[in-house]
Amino acid sequence: MVTSTDVARRAGVSQATVSRVLNNPNSVKSGTREKVLRVMEEMNYKPNLIARSLVMNHTKTIALLSGTLKNGFFVETIDSMINLATSRGYKTLVFFEGEKEITDLLDTIRGNKVDGILLSAMKYDDPLFEELESWGIPFIQMSRRHRKGGNYVVLDNILATQLLTKHILELGHRRLAFIVGSTNASTFLERKMGFEKALQQVGMENLKEFIYPIEPITSEVAKTTRMLMNLPEPPTAIICSSDAMALVAMDTLLSMGLKVPEDVNLAGMDNIGITSHQAIQLTTIGHQMNSMGELAVDHLIDLIEEKVEAPVQQVLMPELIIRNTTTNLSK
Amino acid sequence: MVTSTDVARRAGVSQATVSRVLNNPNSVKSGTREKVLRVMEEMNYKPNLIARSLVMNHTKTIALLSGTLKNGFFVETIDSMINLATSRGYKTLVFFEGEKEITDLLDTIRGNKVDGILLSAMKYDDPLFEELESWGIPFIQMSRRHRKGGNYVVLDNILATQLLTKHILELGHRRLAFIVGSTNASTFLERKMGFEKALQQVGMENLKEFIYPIEPITSEVAKTTRMLMNLPEPPTAIICSSDAMALVAMDTLLSMGLKVPEDVNLAGMDNIGITSHQAIQLTTIGHQMNSMGELAVDHLIDLIEEKVEAPVQQVLMPELIIRNTTTNLSK
DNA sequence: CTGAAAGCGCTTACAG
DNA sequence: CTGAAAGCGCTTACAG
Numbered sequence: 001m002v003t004s005t006d007v008a009r010r011a012g013v014s015q016a017t018v019s020r021v022l023n024n025p026n027s028v029k030s031g032t033r034e035k036v037l038r039v040m041e042e043m044n045y046k047p048n049l050i051a052r053s054l055v056m057n058h059t060k061t062i063a064l065l066s067g068t069l070k071n072g073f074f075v076e077t078i079d080s081m082i083n084l085a086t087s088r089g090y091k092t093l094v095f096f097e098g099e100k101e102i103t104d105l106l107d108t109i110r111g112n113k114v115d116g117i118l119l120s121a122m123k124y125d126d127p128l129f130e131e132l133e134s135w136g137i138p139f140i141q142m143s144r145r146h147r148k149g150g151n152y153v154v155l156d157n158i159l160a161t162q163l164l165t166k167h168i169l170e171l172g173h174r175r176l177a178f179i180v181g182s183t184n185a186s187t188f189l190e191r192k193m194g195f196e197k198a199l200q201q202v203g204m205e206n207l208k209e210f211i212y213p214i215e216p217i218t219s220e221v222a223k224t225t226r227m228l229m230n231l232p233e234p235p236t237a238i239i240c241s242s243d244a245m246a247l248v249a250m251d252t253l254l255s256m257g258l259k260v261p262e263d264v265n266l267a268g269m270d271n272i273g274i275t276s277h278q279a280i281q282l283t284t285i286g287h288q289m290n291s292m293g294e295l296a297v298d299h300l301i302d303l304i305e306e307k308v309e310a311p312v313q314q315v316l317m318p319e320l321i322i323r324n325t326t327t328n329l330s331k
Numbered sequence: 332m333v334t335s336t337d338v339a340r341r342a343g344v345s346q347a348t349v350s351r352v353l354n355n356p357n358s359v360k361s362g363t364r365e366k367v368l369r370v371m372e373e374m375n376y377k378p379n380l381i382a383r384s385l386v387m388n389h390t391k392t393i394a395l396l397s398g399t400l401k402n403g404f405f406v407e408t409i410d411s412m413i414n415l416a417t418s419r420g421y422k423t424l425v426f427f428e429g430e431k432e433i434t435d436l437l438d439t440i441r442g443n444k445v446d447g448i449l450l451s452a453m454k455y456d457d458p459l460f461e462e463l464e465s466w467g468i469p470f471i472q473m474s475r476r477h478r479k480g481g482n483y484v485v486l487d488n489i490l491a492t493q494l495l496t497k498h499i500l501e502l503g504h505r506r507l508a509f510i511v512g513s514t515n516a517s518t519f520l521e522r523k524m525g526f527e528k529a530l531q532q533v534g535m536e537n538l539k540e541f542i543y544p545i546e547p548i549t550s551e552v553a554k555t556t557r558m559l560m561n562l563p564e565p566p567t568a569i570i571c572s573s574d575a576m577a578l579v580a581m582d583t584l585l586s587m588g589l590k591v592p593e594d595v596n597l598a599g600m601d602n603i604g605i606t607s608h609q610a611i612q613l614t615t616i617g618h619q620m621n622s623m624g625e626l627a628v629d630h631l632i633d634l635i636e637e638k639v640e641a642p643v644q645q646v647l648m649p650e651l652i653i654r655n656t657t658t659n660l661s662k
Numbered sequence: 663c664t665g666a667a668a669g670c671g672c673t674t675a676c677a678g
Numbered sequence: 679c680t681g682a683a684a685g686c687g688c689t690t691a692c693a694g
């Protein structure tokens with residue numbers, strides 16, 4: 001491996017000068033600079049960023065703690081987030097929630113001296129929040145946020161769910177099912193509130209039995225969907241608190257031989273890419289997911305570079321996207 | 332930030348001893364060790380991995396250079412790859428192809444002293460191959476491989492496409508269209524060969540006009556699909572050289588008011604998750620994608636840790652998955 | 663404008 | 679078993 005010392009020797013200058021042409025080129029006389037540059041080229045010298053990190057006390061890397069990519073929501077955000085980070089000169093260390101004990105992960109993240117952390121799967125009461133706060137490096141939450149606030153960019157989930165539920169109600173549906181993740185995540189918490197609020201607005205506030213809180217995993221969604229449709233009076237519309245869940249519900253419904261929306265209406269939330277496919281055409285609530293991820297990264301880097309002050313808290317407006325899985329009940 | 336020196340001072344030992352309890356605990360007397368451990372705990376000491384990397388000359392991180400997640404294929408591999416890396420104690424630095432000049436990326440990857448590199452989007456003639464070889468660190472290719480070989484785990488793409496094409500031919504189809512990525516990627520190259528070979532086996536070898544090489548992007552796939560179906564004699568079956576392309580083709584067909592498979596058969600390749608959805612049910616060729624990614628990571632780490640010798644070259648057997656988008660022509 | 667030197671936080675021979 | 683010391687490859691005051 002060729003080091004700055006090797007370059008210095010060959011160029012007949014001190015190692016410090018080599019370092020300077022990299023970090024503060026104007027501080028070295030142009031003749032010297034040219035020579036050093038030439039030698040670097042010749043020797044194919046690349047600075048050791050690890051060594052630089054040690055002295056600079058920053059690594060130009062951010063850690064991304066994401067939910068599993070099995071959930072399409074996280075997929076669409078991660079792509080744009082990493083790309084934005086790259087374009088702003090940051091590397092991205094990616095970890096998925098659920099693998100390994102989080103504590104092990106934390107030690108390696110901390111030990112690696114990342115400059116900032118981006119979390120897309122923060123729980124509402126996660127002790128991680130306080131832990132991270134104690135580290136003294138910037139972190140930002142996207143989509144899900146902690147009870148204590150901090151930095152985040154999220155959707156207005158309450159409004160989103162109200163909008164969606166209102167749409168279903170206006171279609172004439174009165175027997176609804178709202179399948180919501182029981183995970184202690186702000187998204188689900190708030191979406192549940194939004195649903196209740198929408199019912200309230202039409203005087204149906206005590207219909208709590210419409211709400212089905214479950215583990216947001218495939219098997220549970222499938223089970224619940226089957227159970228619902230086997231009810232003596234099955235719902236005429238099912239609202240899922242995420243597109244990932246709605247996709248599973250649709251899969252289940254179809255495999256039961258039921259048609260959507262003819263036999264039952266269905267809606268999701270998040271507007272992940274596949275929902276717009278002609279074969280799916282799921283009614284949902286839009287997020288501008290790419291921009292949510294990008295906003296979060298942008299803010300995080302601004303925080304790191306102290307271009308902005310904490311807390312940065314951004315709430316995005318939802319947009320109802322009506323497609324083919326919801327229709328007027330009085331068909 | 333608390334360092335090993337701080338711990339040493341408080342514990343009344345030398346800094347070297349602190350380091351030893353971390354790296355070679357048995358070499359320090361149990362009494363001393365306990366005390367040091369206790370102080371570490373008290374002070375919440377976490378070793379600086381950057382400093383360690385500098386002296387150890389390894390970082391316990393691998394770089395993952397992936398194709399965009401807009402393509403579902405890369406999504407399913409990346410999740411399992413990162414998780415496997417994590418569980419083997421490696422961090423993953425993720426970069427997406429196409430962003431920024433690759434050269435910039437290379438300098439940062441190289442400068443960061445990753446222990447190994449995993450590429451899922453290597454071109455068949457990519458000069459990157461030689462560049463990486465010159466670095467002297469292990470790298471492995473998955474799915475797509477370079478003309479020169481190296482380490483890889485790939486699908487038997489020729490056989491895969493033969494199998495799939497044979498299936499379509501057996502259904503009675505004689506007017507086929509094979510939409511293949513024109514990218515200089517081994518997958519597309521080999522899939523084209525497989526298609527030709529299958530035609531050859533039924534004596535249709537000179538029907539080169541069945542092959543439509545295009546940029547594997549949404550707009551091109553859509554355009555080609557539309558063009559095909561507007562032919563005086565449109566194909567009775569369209570084979571796409573990836574599920575990502577097939578999904579676009581299906582979307583286009585449906586939006587043209589055509590039905591699959593009634594109006595035209597359709598098949599993809601890769602068996603990405605969504606293809607098994609009841610609303611899609613795409614006939615395709617299976618990959619065991621998770622295992623492909625995991626195998627690649629496993630091999631890479633084995634290579635890094637010198638548990639195995641280069642080259643490791645693994646070719647996975649394909650599996651035909653017949654679903655609802657292909658049917659007997661004589662319906 | 664440039665060099666000599668200190669220092670970033672570790673690991674690991676080398677002595678004892 | 680333990681400490682003192684060298685060294686990993688950089689950056690950046692400090693002198694000159």
